[in-house]
Amino acid sequence: MHRKSAYILFLAVLGMLVIGIVMLFSTSAFARDSHGDAYFFLKRQALWLGIGLVACVVAALIDYHLWQRTWWLWFALAVGVLALCFVPHLGMRINGSRRWVGLGPISFQPSEIAKIATVFFLAWWFARYEKAGNNPLLGFILPLAMVSPLLMLILCEVDLGTTALIGATAFVMMFVGGTNPILLGLLAFGESGAILFAATHARMGRLIAFTDLEHYKQDAGLQQMQALIAWGSGGIEGLGLGNGRQKMLYLPYAHTDFIFPMIGEELGLRISLLIIFLFVVIIVCGMMIALHAKDRFGLLTGCGIVSLLGLQAAVNIGVTTSLLPNKGLPLPFISYGGSNLVACLFGIGLLLNIYRQGILEPVNTKRTALQVRMTPRI
Secondary structure (H helix, E strand, C coil): CHHHHHHHHHHHHHHHHHHHHHHHHHHHHHCCCCCCCCCHHHHHHHHHHHHHHHHHHHHHHCCCHHHHHCHHHHHHHHHHHHHHCCCCCCEEEECCEEEEEEECCEEECCHHHHHHHHHHHHHHHHHHCCCCCCCHHHHHHHHHHHHHHHHHHHHHCCCHHHHHHHHHHHHHHHHHHCCCHHHHHHHHHHHHHHHHHHHHHHCHHHHHHHHCCCCCCCCCCHHHHHHHHHHHHHCCCCCCCCCCCCCCCCCCCCCCCCHHHHHHHHHHHHHHHHHHHHHHHHHHHHHHHHHCCCCHHHHHHHHHHHHHHHHHHHHHHHHHCCCCCCCCCCCCCCCCCHHHHHHHHHHHHHHHHHHHHHHHHHHHHHHHHHHHHHCCCC
C-alpha cells in the first residue's frame, strides 16, 4: 500500500482540482465582484493553478532537507508579510478583517506562508531536539514561544479560523514530536479559551447566530441558512450542473468558502460524499508517506502538512453543514483562492518528495548490505 500511496494521493488531488474548476465555472459568474466577466474568477484561478503546479513540482523535486536548513528564512518571511497586513495601502481590509496584502492587481493571504513556516520550524525543532519531549523548556515552552508571534499577528487580523488551524496543527506536531501529554492538554485548554475569548469580542454575532440560525437568517446566520437550503434542494441526485439557485446572489461567497453546499445542490449528496472520501484518502496516504519517511524531519513535516489539509477541510465542511460556527476557511483544492491553492499544492509536492526519498532509502540500504556481503574478506 505504501508504494502506491503517492499515486493514489496524486489521483485524489487531481480529482478535487477538476471538481473545483468545474464548480468555479458554474458558480463564479454570479459573484458580485466578477466585474461583468463571467470567466473572471475562472481565469484567475487557472493562473494560480499554474503557479501552484509549478510550486508542487519544485517541492517534489528539491530535497526537502533544504527547508530544514532554511526554516528561519520562511519564518522571517512569514512575520514580515503578516506585518504588511497592517501597513496602509498594502494591507486590505475586507469584511472587518485584514487578511490580505495587495500588490497592484495581485493580492494574497500572508497567513498561507505562516502555515508552511510553522510546519518547517516545528519539524526542524523536534528533529534537532529529538529527546526533548519530557523537557518542559525545550519540548513545550520554547517552541510555543516561537510560534506565538505568528498566531498573535494572525489573531490581530481578526482571522480566528486560521489562528485555530495553525494552533491545532502545532498541537499535532508537538504530540508527534513527543511533548508531554499533560502540557499538551493545558495547551489545548488555553488555545480554546483564547479563541473563545477573541470570538466573543470580534465575532460575537456569528456565535449567537450559530445557536439559532432561524432567528438570524437575515443577518449573521444568512450564509449558513442558505447553505442548508442548498443542501435540501440538491438532495441525493442534485439539480444538475449549472442549475443551482443559491449561487444567484442568495448565498454570499458561493464560489469561495461556501462552494461545498453548491456542490451538494447541483451535483447531489453522492458527489459531496465523494469529496469527503477523497479528503480521507489524502489524509490516509499522507500519513502513510509520513510514517515511512527516512528521517524525523520528514515524519514531522509530513504530519504537519496532512494536519493542515485535513483540519482545514474538516472546518470548512463543518461550517457549511452548520456543525461549526461560521469561519472564513476555504475548502482545499476546490474553493476559489489563489494563495491557499498554491500553499496546498506546495504541501502535496512536499509529501511526494518525502515519498520519493522514503522509497529510495531502503533500496540504497539493501544495496549497501549486498555490497558488504559480496566484498571478499582479507
